[in-house]
Amino acid sequence: MILVDTGDLLYYRPPTGHPNEKKTGDLKAALYTKTYNLMGYDAFTPGELDFSFGVGEIVRMSKRANFPFLLANLMFTQSHKPVFKPYLIKELPGVKIGFLGLISKEVSLGGPPEENKKYYLADPIEVAKKFVAELKKKKCRVIVVLGHMELAGQEMLAKNVPGIQFILSGHVPHHQPHPLDANGSEIIMAGSRGEHLGQVDFFVEQKRIYSHFQLVTLSAEFADHPQVQEWLVQYKADLQKLIQTRPQASPRRSPPAARREVVIPVTPLYMGENHCISCHPQQHQSWTGTAHARAYQALSQQNKSSDPTCLTCHTTGLGVVKNPNAFLANVQCKACHGPAEGHPELRRSLSPVAEDQCRKCHNPGNSPNFKYPTYLQKVRHQK
Ligand code: HEC
Ligand code: HEC
Ligand code: HEC
Ligand code: HEC
Known part of the structure; x- marks a missing residue:
């Protein structure tokens, strides 16, 4: 062989x-x-x-x-x-x-x-x-x-x-x-x-x-090699030290506010979804019902919550703020609406949501069935 x-x-x-x-x-x-x-x-x-x-x-x-x-x-x-x-x-x-x-x-x-x-x-x-x-x-x-x-x-x-x-x-x-x-x-x-x-x-x-x-x-019927499993545990522990994340409770069961954020970012560029609730409760409510609100959980369930190859799409703002700990769990409002600097204080409008925005994460490898119109329908806030 x-x-x-x-x-x-x-x-x-x-x-x-x-x-x-x-x-x-x-x-x-x-x-x-x-x-x-x-x-x-x-x-x-x-x-x-x-x-x-x-x-x-x-x-x-x-x-x-x-x-x-x-x-x-x-x-x-x-x-x-x-x-x-x-x-x-x-x-x-x-x-x-x-x-x-x-x-x-x-x-x-x-x-x-x-x-x-x-x-x-x-x-x-x-x-x-x-x-x-x-x-x-x-x-x-x-x-x-x-x-x-x-x-x-x-x-x-x-x-x-x-x-x-x-x-x-x-x-x-x-x-x-x-x-x-x-x-x-x-x-x-x-x-x-x-x-x-x-x-x-x-x-x-x-x-x-x-x-x-x-x-x-290569499904689960192929058992993991014990030596590699050991290395993986060590690898994940080492990653954890480099990208600090904390496990978090299920969004459904926890109160909607600050707790869902992994760490509060140091600059207001990427404000967490909790920042938007007070003014956009209906949109927030509908977002909570989508898979985007659970995207980080999907990783922690696989014990991959520190893997940078996964974090880029299952969180928001990773690395945009130059602080290793400053990113937000899940695919939050900003992933589609962009950074909300100055909104609404300066009455600045957010950029319109566009297909390109989705395709950054919904690429052929990770989302082979992606079709913009049908997918869009599922994430629009008016149902
Ligand atoms: C930052 C990355 C990111 C962006 C941007 C993004 N998505 Fe997603 N999307 C995800 C991830 C990750 C999941 C899977 C979450 C899970 O199941 O844990 C997902 C899941 C979905 C689902 C659920 C699929 C299903 O079968 O239930 C729909 C629908 C969807 N996205 C539509 C969109 C649309 C439309 C856009 C653009 C307007 C968009 N997404 C932008 C990362 C993203
Ligand atoms: C390029 C962006 C991207 C990367 C990188 C990425 N994902 Fe995803 N992931 C998505 C999107 C988009 C979906 C939703 C796909 C859909 O429903 O069309 C998804 C769905 C998922 C799901 C839920 C759907 C399912 O198949 O059960 C899991 C679990 C998941 N990803 C785990 C991971 C893991 C683990 C990694 C790292 C090894 C990873 N993802 C890396 C974008 C990404
Ligand atoms: C997956 C992408 C996606 C995410 C994540 C997302 N939105 Fe939206 N949002 C949209 C789309 C698409 C529209 C409607 C634009 C359209 O129909 O062309 C929209 C519209 C809006 C509007 C304008 C009024 C309306 O309902 O059309 C507000 C306000 C809004 N979103 C707030 C939020 C807030 C707050 C969050 C986070 C809790 C959020 N959005 C998360 C995609 C998203
Ligand atoms: C203090 C209240 C307030 C907060 C907080 C707030 N917004 Fe808004 N938002 C508004 C107002 C007011 C409008 C304009 C509504 C209108 O014209 O009907 C608006 C409009 C929007 C729109 C529609 C498109 C546009 O730019 O006009 C989106 C999308 C949006 N907000 C997203 C968000 C997101 C995402 C957050 C959280 C980061 C957020 N907003 C936080 C008050 C707020």
Whole structure:
């Protein structure tokens, strides 16, 4: 068995400028790296989220991994040589398999501009042509691309570079029960967030390769590994120290006022929903009936109330105020109506609610069924 991952694993895009986000990012990256070491991963191709803090950080993290980071088209500006190992050859009985790591040219590298000058992304198609030829010369019968790019980019790759059997799709958040046929290559989509494992079984005959794909849903029937569970408990405790949150009572049972806030923010930019009750009791009442008023609870139930990757959408104003503790539990009034500075004292009107506002959180990965008109109907205050 060969285990590979196609990226956006270790870091997340710093969403906000939260003062501790580098530290929380490092915690997560370290946890995943040692867990993948334990699982015996064979290769990993970083995606743009992994470059959130720059190339240097991911190079540093790669040294802790017992498996290579594969990326053929991230180059040093000076030498035009790849920063990471471009490919890996694995030998199973009777067959050599080449794994080639590629990332879209369109992504940004995240690090400080000074540092980024040291690197550039080469055209994945040109780079693939060169390395596919090299892998063939080295007698690889099967060539697998770990492709961190949009689906269109993967299809272009299949069209322009013959000889690739499998493209394991990174970046695309959707999963598909069947491989997509693209000019003789099979594009395999196992989705995001570790919800599924894409399993490809194949065997090779004289001239042909027969393969079978299976999407395995990683449901609760797969028991957690005791060692990883232990690390997770420690990870959560460490996170808690960096982003202090306090568990809170169910909004339904607690009185409506100040208690629902995690911490009172230090600047009035993001005032809590309790600030709005006195003048807008009807709107407040209807909001209390929506899932938005319980979004933070959804996290605490999963013991993820300190996980910054979740907090950005299940709370309001995280990191907007430069105080690690200043955010509001749940999707509050401001998430849709924007910061209410000067309202109503200066009679300033709040910006109208727009679809874009919803899509910041209701993205295809987290809200696949989102349709603006039907969703809007459920959150409007007049019923
Ligand atoms: C700050 C992030 C955020 C914003 C902005 C946001 N939502 Fe949500 N929304 C959530 C989260 C998180 C949930 C899930 C809460 C839960 O179930 O715990 C949710 C749930 C919902 C639900 C309930 C879905 C269901 O099946 O019951 C509807 C409807 C909804 N949102 C509509 C909207 C609309 C319309 C907008 C824009 C006007 C919007 N949301 C803006 C984060 C957001
Ligand atoms: C990009 C924004 C975003 C991020 C990040 C996010 N969520 Fe959500 N989450 C949503 C939205 C939007 C919904 C509502 C989806 C709907 O009903 O259409 C939701 C729904 C949920 C629900 C309730 C619905 C269900 O499936 O039971 C849970 C629980 C949840 N999220 C947990 C998490 C956890 C845990 C994390 C972190 C690993 C996380 N979310 C990260 C936006 C987000
Ligand atoms: C999920 C997004 C969302 C959240 C959260 C939200 N609202 Fe609204 N609000 C709307 C929409 C949508 C409208 C109506 C605009 C429209 O119909 O085009 C609206 C309208 C209003 C209005 C204008 C009068 C009216 O009823 O149309 C007030 C006042 C208001 N909201 C207050 C609040 C308060 C107070 C909160 C927090 C307790 C809140 N809203 C939370 C989406 C939201
Ligand atoms: C002291 C009273 C008061 C408080 C507190 C208050 N508002 Fe208002 N709000 C008003 C008045 C008055 C209007 C104008 C109503 C009208 O024109 O019919 C208004 C209008 C609105 C509107 C309609 C669009 C607009 O901007 O004119 C929204 C949305 C709104 N408020 C949201 C909020 C939110 C969210 C909060 C809490 C952060 C809040 N308000 C706090 C008094 C208040």
